[in-house]
Amino acid sequence: MKRFSAFNAVSLTLGFAFLYLPMIILVIYSFNASKLVTVWAGFSTRWYAELLQNEAFLDAAWVTIRVAVVSSTIATVLGTMAAYVLVRAGRFHGRTLFSGMIYAPLVMPEVITGLSLLLLFIGIGLDRGILTIILAHTTFSMCYVSVVVSSRLVSFDRSLEEAALDLGCTPFEAFRLVTLPIIAPAVISGWLLAFTLSLDDLVIASFTAGPSATTLPIKIFSAVRLGVSPEINALSTIMIGIVTLGVITASLVSKRASIRQQAEAQAAVRA
Amino acid sequence: MAEPVFAPWTDPNEKPLIQFKGVTKRFGDFTAIDNLTQDIYAREFFALLGPSGCGKTTMMRMLAGFETPSEGQILIAGQDMSRVPPNKRAVNMMFQSYALFPHLTVFDNIAFGLKREGKPKDEIEARVAEMLRLTRLERFAQRKPHQISGGQRQRVALARSLAKAPKLLLLDEPLGALDAKLRQQTQFELVDIQEKTGTTFVIVTHDQEEAMTVASRVAVMDEGRIVQVATPSEIYEQPNSVYVADFIGEVNIINGVATPQGDGYDIAWAESQPPLHAQTTRGFSDGQSCHLAIRPEKISISTEEPETRNKVRGTVHDIAYLGNLSTYHVRVPGERIIKAQTANTRRLSRRALTWEDDVWLSWTDTAAVMLEE
Secondary structure, eight states: OOOOOHHHHHHHHHHHHHHHHHHHHHHHHHTBSSSSTTSOOOBOOHHHHHHHHOHHHHHHHHHHHHHHHHHHHHHHHHHHHHHHHHHHSOSOTTHHHHHHHHHHHHHSOHHHHHHHHHHHHHHTTOOOSHHHHHHHHHHHHHHHHHHHHHHHHHTSOHHHHHHHHHTTOOHHHHIIIIIHHHHHHHHHHHHHHHHHHHHTOOHHHHHHOBTTBOOHHHHHHHHHHTOOOHHHHHHHHHHHHHHHHHHHHHHHHHHHHHHHHHHHHHHHHHO | OOOOOOOGGGOTTOOOSEEEEEEEEEETTEEEEEEEEEEEOTTOEEEEEOSTTSSHHHHHHHHHTSSOOSEEEEEETTEEOTTOOGGGSSEEEEOTTOOOOTTSOHHHHHHHHHHHTTOOHHHHHHHHHHHHHHTTOGGGTTSOGGGSOHHHHHHHHHHHHHTTOOSEEEEESTTTTSOHHHHHHHHHHHHHHHHHHTOEEEEEESOHHHHHHHOSEEEEEETTEEEEEEOHHHHHHSOSSHHHHHHSSOOEEEEEEEEEETTEEEEEOSTTSOOEEEOOSSOOOTTOEEEEEEOGGGOEEESSOOSSSEEEEEEEEEEEEOSSEEEEEEEETTTEEEEEEEEOOSSSOOOOOOTTOEEEEEEOTTTSEEEOO
16 A cells, blocks of 8 residues: 555545635635625524525425426436447347437536527427426436446346246346346435436426526526625535535445445355 | 166157257257157166267257247157257256355245245145255255355255256356365265156266266267267277267277188288277278277286287386376377286285386277278
């Protein structure tokens, strides 16, 4: 093991400072007693209390959470199905095109995704509101889920499914009783990823949201244009908390799964 | 009193359990199984033996229903299986990787197929307990597959595939992952369990010793075709081709030209050497070229000139001491090597032969098998 040199310490500090200093400042100022964002006037939780009184913010938060839960659930179902087809179905006609098209939204500029969805919704005469945001979020987070799930499916031993069929399962039962429980960690972390992506999306949501439903990031963004208030800091701190929790849980779930997998693989090698 | 020998394939009234009828399987341009016709009978322990890529696994996967024949028919108990999916077949398979469900306990793995049948709970528990007893796994019922050893996992896989009492059990390289000692022991266990349950077993293996130990009949395969089907001793002592002779055990192949002579044939094999003599039931024409296959253990080695008709003079080129056996590689005229094997039956016998010794190799008229080109 190498010693922890001064150089390493400095680069680590710089790196982390670069990444997290802005957020730390935001969190600190969310506990500021003063109404002026840049002047420290002692510790207070009054902005959190005021936040709870703000109907508009609470509404937006409620919309955001509903959108995130519903869209990430739909995205997980669709994304898992897509991943399953990609990994399992072998070489069917147009497979390369299909896989390319599933992963394209990963690199597509959000503005374009948002704009095209907006045009679609106008075209089919769908009123913009919570439904359109859900549809839009499902569209872009589905590909993240399918990336996560398909990477797990690639290492999945095909003969487990064959064994299930052999023992009397229909193909669907084999998926439900054998495949799904084994790839569950990947599906869960895919869901959490989709959830956090939906939670902090601004661009696509602002294209597809209507007057009847506004998400929290839109609310914050428009509030900030009128000036930063400590209330916004408090709100942002809460969102940072939720997203961090989501990401940590997702990585813990997949890490635990991979550790167990390794242990099983080692046991198999020893045997 | 001797039990009647188990040989249903010799009885013309016996109905086969499995029938391959002109089965061909192609994967794209590659022909894995080539117009294959073969019967397998109930209670048989049938081994498919061959090098990797010979089509033995494809044959098994077609029986399990994971592949469908491109042409021809597979019948199980007289029923055409081409439209029957794997989950509707009274056939179970033990996978090479065992394919145990990692998220289920040993008990639940074995109970898996029974639960699919919707059997009552107490019946399932009784059957699983019986399987655990049969495979001596009672103590491990509540463990997960990664908490038990390789040999135990192999037995769980066997118990799981036997739990539904299938008509036919398919075993895909079942012992491949075990070490040599455990493998031998497990081979006898397999035979035991097969006899106890009366199930028909079809085993796929590339290990010829394993096939010989467990099987009632062995099918030697090559490039999608069955080259020979026979009992282990027939396969060994009466191979029908150079391929089979060479694939099973060690063999010396001597090429020559046959001439009818007395009760057999004389085979001219090297210039200025007396011909070798062999008996055979096969017919060879005068001057037909042939192969003589002789197992090393059927060749005796001596320093004195022996009294037999078949004898060849040579020098010892190499000696492989294997403990129970010694194999002598003897260089004979025509720069070829013939292997002769002797059993080391005495612990302290003086092994008189050493490198570069002049020796005589000899064998009886019936020791060699004459094979066509």
